[in-house]
Amino acid sequence: MSEYAIEMKNITKTFPGVIANDKVTLQVRRQEIHALLGENGAGKSTLMSILFGSYSADSGAIFLEGKEVEIKNPNVATALGIGMVHQHFKLVQNYTVTENIVLGMEPTKKRLLDLQSARKRVAQISKQYNLSVDPDALIEDITVGQQQRVEILKTLYRNANIIIFDEPTAVLTPQEIDELMVILKKLRSEGKTIVLITHKLKEIKEVSDRCTVLRRGAYIGTVDVKDVTEKDLAEMMVGRAVKFEIDKPQQKAGAVMLSLKHLEVKDSAGLVRVKDLSLDVHEGEIVGIAGVDGNGQSELLGAITGLLPLSHGSIMLEGKPIEHLSIRERIELGLGNIPEDRKKYGLVGEFSISENAALKNYYTDAYRKKFGILDFGKMQKDAGMLIEQFDIRSAEGAKTTAGSLSGGNQQKVIVAREISLSPKVLIVAQPT
Structure with missing residues (x-):
């Protein structure tokens, strides 16, 4: 039997103009918390989306418990025991906790929906893993931290043995982050294998056993977390010496x-x-x-x-x-705003980077030609300058849709737009 629960060998994935993963290899041992570390746009989420079946690799192979598998879609991944807790939750706001957890796998009794038995199983799993949440509460009425617990319960309800967490602390309060660290350790103690996508070094040191580092889509190395410092990990991530001390006059x-x-x-x-x-x-x-x-x-x-x-x-x-x-x-x-919920208040996912960059001043003389026609050429030119200045990693430059960007690069688009407008006061909510 292989010592690895997951092996991804020489995975390559390209998008127009971008090599997201370049012959990446990942080896995750059974019952460990394995951190996947990298800057925004390093290819972390793309690699895990391939493991979960959301993307197909251009080349390479995936092995689970030493056996090669082909994961064509998330349903196949779920059947193979792989679950994923996405950074942006996939929940129906006006459904209850139980209804969200069983959605797509609803139990029936005499061809009728049997929510009572589902509720009992949800309560049993919740108790086993110390994931306290009211099974009858509506999603819209519970906190973000509790919503994340619902996402975790969804994977456990589907009998996942491998659980991928994509930037799980990005939307949590400090207290909720502490609670999540306890949950991760509990899942490991119950025999689960965890892949933790993150760029937060403190969290890696706190809960991870090993860490694989990606940089600009390439594999840099895998280390035992106990043998390295946060500074070591940071330098692997960015490829240069880093300074943690801040000179703040x-x-x-x-x-x-x-x-x-x-x-x-x-x-x-x-x-x-x-x-x-x-x-x-x-x-x-x-x-x-x-x-x-x-x-x-x-x-x-x-x-x-x-x-x-x-x-x-x-x-x-x-x-x-x-x-x-x-x-x-x-x-x-002169009031600028980097909102807490970038998808709801900061961006239009279907719009391009150039369109999102001009959302706050498209109606001004900066982008209007005669008869009120928008100057899309100038919008793209200005957005191109922001892409270069703020290192926004995109497949098709200014034409790239915002919804196709990684979470970190979406945030860069918002930051670039707000700063480029030279606000007198900038409101920044939970930016990291």
Whole structure:
């Protein structure tokens, strides 16, 4: 019997203009947590999408327990005992936890849907793996961390022995990250093999047994995590010496750019989430707002950017009241925003990079020709400059659709757009 649960040998995958994986080899032992490390666009998610059957490799071979397999689609992967927890969850918001978990594998009794037996099995799996979640709750009513648990339960319900986690901490609070680390260790102790896609070195050191590093689609090496430092891993990832110490000179505060006075903000259910908050942000400074998820951060940012109305208080941008202005008017006054949910509020997945880069100023003279016709040529030229400046790795340059980019490169598109507009104040929500 092979010592490896997974072997991917000489995997090559290309997209138009991009070699995503270049003869990559990955060997994962049974019952280990194996980190797959690399920068944005290194090919990590592509490699695991091939293992899960979402993509087909151009060449190479996959072996499970020493036996070569052909994984044509996710249904084949599921039948082979492979599950994947995606960075962006695949859940139906108005379905219950149980309904989401059994979707596509609904149990029946006398040709009728038997949700009661499904609920019992979900409860049993949840208890076995310490994945506490209400089986009757609607997805839209539970936290992001709990939604991730539902995704994990979906894989366990389908009897997965190999579980791929794609950047699982990207959407979690610090407390939820700690809980996830415990869950990963529990899954390993129960005999599961885990592949952890990440670029967060601290998490690799905390839970991983071994780590494979990819750089620009190529295999760099595999190491035992206990034998290397975070600095060693970082240098393998970027291919140069790195410096962890930050030289941060003291900044002299300038004029007040954003002033919040006695803010009260309610959520969509009418509950007060921000109460009597006052804050001044000065020119040339970075102000951090910390707190456990659900304590008003999202509502505060929504009120500043115009997504939510104020119940009370005032917002001043460079001395001008903006609480009654539209989102566009706030943008035109110099308010930038890198949102927490990039797919919902930051990008249009079906649009190209150039179209997304111009989302906030397409209607201005910068991109309008006669009779209001858009200057797509200039949009593509400007987007090309942003792609080069911010190292956005794309298959077809400015014409690449945003939805086809990796999560990290999608974030780069948003960051590039917002910074290129030279905002007076930039709101940044959970950027890493």
